[in-house]
Amino acid sequence: RARGTKDVVEAVKYARKHGLAFAVKGGGHTPANLGLADGGMTLDLSLMRGVAVDPVARTAVVDGGSLLGDIDRETALYNLCVPLGHAPVTGMGLALGGGVGIAARMLGPTCDHIVGATVVAADGQVHTLSASGGSGEGAHAGDSKGARAGEGKGAGEGGVGDQELLWGLRGAGAALGVVTKLVFRLEDISGNVGGYFVWPDDPSHATFKAVARWMCDVGYDLPGFGCNLSWSNQPKEAGGPVLMSQVAFLGSPATVESRMAALQPLRDLKPVIDNVRPGGYLDAQFAMMNFLKAAPPHFEVWATGNMPRASLTPAALDALTAALIDGHPPPHVCPGSAVVFDLWGKKLLGSSSPVALAAGRAELSWLALTGWTDPAHAPAAAAYSLAVRSAVGAAAHG
Known part of the structure; x- marks a missing residue:
């Protein structure tokens, strides 16, 4: 059970070294059963449930084990929201597959609101991604200190590879790495x-x-x-x-x-x-x-x-x-x-x-x-x- 990005890096490297089947469990809400690896390693992120809201920038930094209810409670304090799914017990990984709830027809799916992420790739490299194309400092990388967009295997010059990775996370990211943090753009709901x-x-x-x-x-x-x-x-x-x-x-x-x-x-x-x-x-x-x-x-x-x-x-x-x-x-x-x-x-x-x-x-x-x-x-x-x-x-x- 990981407590931060460092634990995730160690787990990924261990599974790679020993040739283990590998799965990531966030909220545990996965009809496709992607959160369990029979006979392999299941990495449980449920201890990582922090949500940090910046009401001025209208962004929220969400840890990988957070549930939708965690996000809604924290953002609603400021009359802000991310359009999420119907069930508060679903994990934030919903965003990696799209994310549709009652607000989606007004605001679009959850994945359209991803503006940053911290991702541990299959080689253990940490990528801190930002929609701005910069170093990803706005992603509040926290325990992934030193990781920069453009570093690591497959990252192109100027961070092109990481920008493609961020694009891929918006709806098709379940197999692109272990996402330890997502940064969401928030919407005003003050007149709801x-x-x-x-x-x-x-x-x-x-x-x-x-x-x-x-x-x-x-x-x-x-x-x-x-x-x-x-x-x-x-x-x-x-x-x-x-x-x-x-x-x-x-x-x-x-x-x-x-x-x-x-x-x-x-x-x-x-x-x-x-x-x-x-x-x-x-x-x-x-x-x-x-x-x-x-x-x-x-x-x-x-x-x-x-x-x-x-x-x-x-x-x-x-x-x-x-x-x-x-x-x-x-x-x-x-x-x-x-x-x-x-x-x-x-x-x-x-x-x-x-x-x-x-x-x-x-x-x-x-x-x-x-x-x-x-x-x-x-x-x-x-x-x-x-x-x-x-x-x-x-x-x-x-």
């Missing part, structure tokens, strides 16, 4: 409205369909607005199943009243929890914690994709609801499951990052996360995931 709504699911899923329709027909075109809609299969004795929508408006403080009024159609659906308020962006970012705390440790399989809004016709929405919700295995078979729809589009699709390019012109993203605890239930989870892919794929293409 945010929070979340919770509704009980009903047998006909009328509320789920109404919120989904509102997202597509109204929410998509609201200026500065981002939201999602999730369904979780909590058992009845735990108050489930439930629906939740994380929402955020970003913009001028002068527009707060009109933005609160724009959400009245969601309030008309009689949520059992409504904590959406001026300045509630942090509440929106932490909304999933109750679900995450309730879910037991489990295995997971994911199905995910995207679609244009026009494809979500009433008939398609009925078919998707049947596949995603009615077709889901019961809670005693697959606890800890969720279905999430996200609004995309806008600035997210204007990004040149891999996550945006892969989305094409999609305006909606969907995710079906299926969890199970008993290995005997793995076939049911896998069958559901395949059925969802088939159903959503057909709807997405009309």
Whole structure:
């Protein structure tokens, strides 16, 4: 378990010397299982969770083991943010694969906000990178003293190699080295409205369909607005199943009243929890914690994709609801499951990052996360995931 860049250097050199398979665990949130090396060395960065905010420069220096919640808490103190993912327990390594949450359609993906990094390469060389192309002093290298952009194997004259490395980290950086620090450019959220709504699911899923329709027909075109809609299969004795929508408006403080009024159609659906308020962006970012705390440790399989809004016709929405919700295995078979729809589009699709390019012109993203605890239930989870892919794929293409 590393405590700083020096420990990381020693671990990388040891693994290289002994020919060990090598993996890096940051937050431990990796559907591709990149954070474990069976029979090899797993480098755990979870002790490295410092976040230093410079409110004047509007930057944050984030240690490699930091969680998204760590970043949100520290930046929100200054009415600033990095657009991050939905779950505060996800690691900052999310940025290396893109990074999409409710603010992405207004601000772009997380990776577009990387302006510096400290990276330990496979040969143990430390690279301190800066978007300015200088020595990287603005990256707050800390315990990588003496490392300069342009030094080390593969670095070209004038730091060209390190500039290419920094470019690569913005969305495709999981295999480019061990990132011990990232420097993020921050965004002003002083005029935000945010929070979340919770509704009980009903047998006909009328509320789920109404919120989904509102997202597509109204929410998509609201200026500065981002939201999602999730369904979780909590058992009845735990108050489930439930629906939740994380929402955020970003913009001028002068527009707060009109933005609160724009959400009245969601309030008309009689949520059992409504904590959406001026300045509630942090509440929106932490909304999933109750679900995450309730879910037991489990295995997971994911199905995910995207679609244009026009494809979500009433008939398609009925078919998707049947596949995603009615077709889901019961809670005693697959606890800890969720279905999430996200609004995309806008600035997210204007990004040149891999996550945006892969989305094409999609305006909606969907995710079906299926969890199970008993290995005997793995076939049911896998069958559901395949059925969802088939159903959503057909709807997405009309």
